[in-house]
Amino acid sequence: MLASILSTNNKRGEIHKGNQIFISQKFVKLLYHAKRISSTFNENHRKYVENHKKEFEELFYYILEFNENYVGAKKNGELLKSAFQSWQNHSIDELCSSFIGPTGSERKGLFELTSRGGAADFEFLGVKISRYRDYTPSSLLKDATLIHQSVTGLYETRIDLGKLGED
Known part of the structure; x- marks a missing residue:
């Protein structure tokens, strides 16, 4: 799928890949709680993520497979794999922000790789992943x-x- 985006700096139309990834209910629930992990009103979010931490590994490889099949950012995929090798050594907070993006930011974390339109740089488990350009x-x-x-x-x-x- 291609998504056309008009560039504002040079008034020239650019074509960007438009990707749509399907996330199962299990992962949606995990990401829901991960986004709210820093909530001081409800500790259930943190407990849920701690009890389902292993699902981040499944989700990671699901996103990598999507990248290989549809996005094509192979170099970024290799960088992500090497960063993910030590994922169990990272805190729950860092793991959550790497997947969904930092709290209060427009960045989407790991989903920046699969998002529609022009990609942006993002940080995953302390490793900076530069944006993938698909010209x-x-x-x-x-x-x-x-x-x-x-x-x-x-x-x-x-x-x-x-x-x-x-x-």
Whole structure:
């Protein structure tokens, strides 16, 4: 899937990969509690994450597999694997912020790798992961189909880019 984003600095359209990852209910629940781990009102979030810490490993390899199959940031995947080798030595707080991003930040942590649009640098378990740039040659885009899809997915318009400019 490609997502077109208009660059504000040079007024030129750039094509970015648009990725959509499906997260199972088990991981959604883990991430829900991980995002709220620093809540002083409810200690149940921290207890849940501590009791399900092993699920971070499953989630990590699930995201890496998605990266290899759809995103294609192989160099970043290798950096992440080496950073993750010592994951059990890190605190719960650092593990949570590495997966979901620092509290109060727009960064998405590890999900920055799979997010739609232009990627950004992020830190994972103390290792800085630079943004992945996917500049697809325009010759490959001539054979592509552009799909405008509504947020709900109920409506879509398909445009064959190979036929643009024809009468």
